[in-house]
Amino acid sequence: MIEAASILxxxxxxxxxxxxxxxxxxxETGISLQAMDSSHIALCNLLLRDDGFKTYRSxxxxxxxxxxxxxxxxxxxxxxxxxVRIFTDDDADQLNxxxxxxxxxxxxxxxxxxxxxxxxxxxxxxxxxxAVIDMSSSxxxxxxxxxxxxxxxxxxxxTKQGVKFSSAGDAGKGSILLKHQKxxxxxxALATSIEINEPVSHSLAxxxxxxxxxxxxxxxxxxxxxxxxxxxxxxxxxxxIGHIRYYLAPQIDDDE
Amino acid sequence: MIEAASILxxxxxxxxxxxxxxxxxxxETGISLQAMDSSHIALCNLLLRDDGFKTYRSxxxxxxxxxxxxxxxxxxxxxxxxxVRIFTDDDADQLNxxxxxxxxxxxxxxxxxxxxxxxxxxxxxxxxxxAVIDMSSSxxxxxxxxxxxxxxxxxxxxTKQGVKFSSAGDAGKGSILLKHQKxxxxxxALATSIEINEPVSHSLAxxxxxxxxxxxxxxxxxxxxxxxxxxxxxxxxxxxIGHIRYYLAPQIDDDE
Amino acid sequence: MIEAASILxxxxxxxxxxxxxxxxxxxETGISLQAMDSSHIALCNLLLRDDGFKTYRSxxxxxxxxxxxxxxxxxxxxxxxxxVRIFTDDDADQLNxxxxxxxxxxxxxxxxxxxxxxxxxxxxxxxxxxAVIDMSSSxxxxxxxxxxxxxxxxxxxxTKQGVKFSSAGDAGKGSILLKHQKxxxxxxALATSIEINEPVSHSLAxxxxxxxxxxxxxxxxxxxxxxxxxxxxxxxxxxxIGHIRYYLAPQIDDDE
Numbered sequence: 001m002i003e004a005a006s007i008l009x010x011x012x013x014x015x016x017x018x019x020x021x022x023x024x025x026x027x028e029t030g031i032s033l034q035a036m037d038s039s040h041i042a043l044c045n046l047l048l049r050d051d052g053f054k055t056y057r058s059x060x061x062x063x064x065x066x067x068x069x070x071x072x073x074x075x076x077x078x079x080x081x082x083x084v085r086i087f088t089d090d091d092a093d094q095l096n097x098x099x100x101x102x103x104x105x106x107x108x109x110x111x112x113x114x115x116x117x118x119x120x121x122x123x124x125x126x127x128x129x130x131a132v133i134d135m136s137s138s139x140x141x142x143x144x145x146x147x148x149x150x151x152x153x154x155x156x157x158x159t160k161q162g163v164k165f166s167s168a169g170d171a172g173k174g175s176i177l178l179k180h181q182k183x184x185x186x187x188x189a190l191a192t193s194i195e196i197n198e199p200v201s202h203s204l205a206x207x208x209x210x211x212x213x214x215x216x217x218x219x220x221x222x223x224x225x226x227x228x229x230x231x232x233x234x235x236x237x238x239x240x241i242g243h244i245r246y247y248l249a250p251q252i253d254d255d256e
Numbered sequence: 257m258i259e260a261a262s263i264l265x266x267x268x269x270x271x272x273x274x275x276x277x278x279x280x281x282x283x284e285t286g287i288s289l290q291a292m293d294s295s296h297i298a299l300c301n302l303l304l305r306d307d308g309f310k311t312y313r314s315x316x317x318x319x320x321x322x323x324x325x326x327x328x329x330x331x332x333x334x335x336x337x338x339x340v341r342i343f344t345d346d347d348a349d350q351l352n353x354x355x356x357x358x359x360x361x362x363x364x365x366x367x368x369x370x371x372x373x374x375x376x377x378x379x380x381x382x383x384x385x386x387a388v389i390d391m392s393s394s395x396x397x398x399x400x401x402x403x404x405x406x407x408x409x410x411x412x413x414x415t416k417q418g419v420k421f422s423s424a425g426d427a428g429k430g431s432i433l434l435k436h437q438k439x440x441x442x443x444x445a446l447a448t449s450i451e452i453n454e455p456v457s458h459s460l461a462x463x464x465x466x467x468x469x470x471x472x473x474x475x476x477x478x479x480x481x482x483x484x485x486x487x488x489x490x491x492x493x494x495x496x497i498g499h500i501r502y503y504l505a506p507q508i509d510d511d512e
Numbered sequence: 513m514i515e516a517a518s519i520l521x522x523x524x525x526x527x528x529x530x531x532x533x534x535x536x537x538x539x540e541t542g543i544s545l546q547a548m549d550s551s552h553i554a555l556c557n558l559l560l561r562d563d564g565f566k567t568y569r570s571x572x573x574x575x576x577x578x579x580x581x582x583x584x585x586x587x588x589x590x591x592x593x594x595x596v597r598i599f600t601d602d603d604a605d606q607l608n609x610x611x612x613x614x615x616x617x618x619x620x621x622x623x624x625x626x627x628x629x630x631x632x633x634x635x636x637x638x639x640x641x642x643a644v645i646d647m648s649s650s651x652x653x654x655x656x657x658x659x660x661x662x663x664x665x666x667x668x669x670x671t672k673q674g675v676k677f678s679s680a681g682d683a684g685k686g687s688i689l690l691k692h693q694k695x696x697x698x699x700x701a702l703a704t705s706i707e708i709n710e711p712v713s714h715s716l717a718x719x720x721x722x723x724x725x726x727x728x729x730x731x732x733x734x735x736x737x738x739x740x741x742x743x744x745x746x747x748x749x750x751x752x753i754g755h756i757r758y759y760l761a762p763q764i765d766d767d768e
Contacts, residue, residue: 146333
């Protein structure tokens with residue numbers, strides 16, 4: 001399979017601080033990954049469809065265990081516009097990468113040792129969410145960074161009128177309100193739209209949200225899916241070829 | 257009172273490394289602050305006049321104790337072009353901030369807990385200084401940074417001809433001479449002008465000067481006011497609305 | 513002698529992490545320096561010819577011992593376009609520097625204390641190298657940086673077809689191949705040219721190569737000179753006026 005290096009780098013950057021080692025599944029229809037963070041609180045799901053690659057072939061389903069921090073270092077050796085080829089043998093204990101510059105004068109080859117990772121498959125039931133917030137991913141990043149200087153948990157309140165992110169800590173408290181709006185000054189990229197059946201609010205651990213925000217370079221928008229008594233789901237779509245989804249269980253605290 | 261966020265951020269950045277907690281006085285005529293650094297060697301004075309704000313109202317004189325490092329974090333959550341509103345109640349134990357984006361679609365609200373700070377008022381007598389050096393604030397920053405790699409004290413020598421900053425340390429010594437000049441290549445922004453009755457020189461602790469230099473983003477010019485046997489005063493004017501002044505007692509050392 | 517500050521800064525940056533203290537020789541024909549790193553594995557040679565300076569005069573041969581990290585700090589106090597003057601007296605225990613801005617309004621003077629350094633002169637025999645690789649110095653830097661995330665040694669294999677840099681470590685291995693080519697898309701700056709009698713390969717400690725790569729800002733090209741059973745030589749030419757050469761003994765390891 002072949003792909004430009006920059007998108008692969010961004011995907012690994014969005015995962016590596018949450019998940020250290022993970023199995024990646026290669027099947028006929030594409031690449032997928034499902035893993036919990038080391039504290040078993042957040043869950044992450046990656047999907048890259050086969051038709052998103054210039055060439056993709058996987059003769060049978062394979063599960064390869066990789067260390068994401070080693071993979072991140074390896075991908076940093078690719079130029080952003082290099083053509084990337086990833087391949088492995090049938091009885092593979094390593095994954096091979098080649099990076100070729102546009103002018104073909106420079107070819108790098110790297111191999112990553114694979115590992116046996118014992119991980120239970122986690123089934124995620126499809127949910128009928130009460131509220132779906134669709135907003136700018138960079139605005140999401142900024143809010144999480146800003147509230148990070150206030151407290152350790154973020155309350156997300158979704159109503160028909162808008163969505164409010166708030167936090168409290170020793171030095172004071174803070175909140176940011178985004179109004180429901182189809183577009184801002186005719187620019188829909190900045191708009192925040194909220195589809196809602198009934199108001200819902202959840203308190204979430206900020207350190208996980210900071211990790212999720214690292215997917216912002218992959219997608220202009222993030223959608224936040226909420227329902228009572230179930231994890232909140234954050235979805236970043238990766239252009240036409242797939243998505244990263246993060247699931248995080250709400251905190252049960254006094255504010256709720 | 258309402259003001260653009262960027263100038264408030266710069267003011268707090270210019271103070272927070274010198275002073276951790278301080279009382280701020282709000283009166284009918286504006287906002288002021290006077291505080292010593294924690295080692296009780298340097299003194300800092302801030303004045304912001306009421307007419308510098310779009311709207312300013314203080315029905316009575318209030319003294320509010322704030323932690324400047326918490327305030328700095330809070331202000332970082334404001335966009336540089338956000339309109340800032342600061343307000344408090346009569347029996348306040350907190351100071352409230354609202355930041356509103358230009359398009360009104362985003363409203364953040366933050367509160368800062370106030371504290372009781374026991375600080376003696378310090379009276380600063382007006383002085384008839386022997387020498388006043390008016391120079392570029394970025395040149396001042398650069399000189400302090402450069403001499404920081406040489407020694408721990410800076411000698412400032414003012415004469416009719418110019419001002420010399422010098423320092424000595426284990427590895428050698430260094431000095432920078434700026435000549436008295438109305439303008440440099442017709443550009444008065446770079447000029448250094450010296451009004452002087454009689455030559456004066458003082459040795460000052462470099463670590464405080466480094467702190468004072470953090471006010472350079474607030475003002476194009478700094479004026480250095482010197483007189484024998486009294487603290488040196490560094491004044492940074494904040495556009496039309498006020499100033500930050502730092503006072504530092506000279507070191508008594510062998511060079512003097 | 514007088515020279516623009518920026519090139520002097522770059523020279524000291526290229527040396528200071530490898531060599532802490534060194535003697536510098538001033539003679540009628542120019543300035544030179546030869547020193548081993550503190551672990552006595554790598555050797556560095558600097559030459560600056562007298563005609564490379566606007567003015568250069570050295571009445572007799574002098575050997576001055578300097579601390580390069582102090583010299584680096586001192587040179588950071590020079591503006592990049594300042595005219596630099598370096599001078600010393602006959603019975604000197606210090607080296608004097610003056611930096612003058614283009615408009616003459618700012619004159620800085622610094623002195624560096626000299627030290628007695630006991631160093632054996634090292635003679636480097638001229639070699640008839642088997643292979644000479646001439647390549648872009650920024651490409652060299654990038655390869656060393658990339659392989660730094662893989663292992664601790666770099667194998668350089670030179671053949672008629674090209675040069676391959678490779679490394680291996682716990683997480684996997686990597687290699688970069690540059691093909692022999694007079695120019696790339698008509699641009700000779702990117703080309704890699706290899707003059708070779710017979711293939712040669714050496715394994716070198718990556719940490720030294722990282723140090724050598726700090727000379728890349730001084731020169732667009734680096735030439736790598738290899739021969740069996742002798743140190744590899746890396747040469748960076750400093751415009752028309754001289755060079756920095758690094759010598760590094762190959763590692764004897766299993767791969768070789």
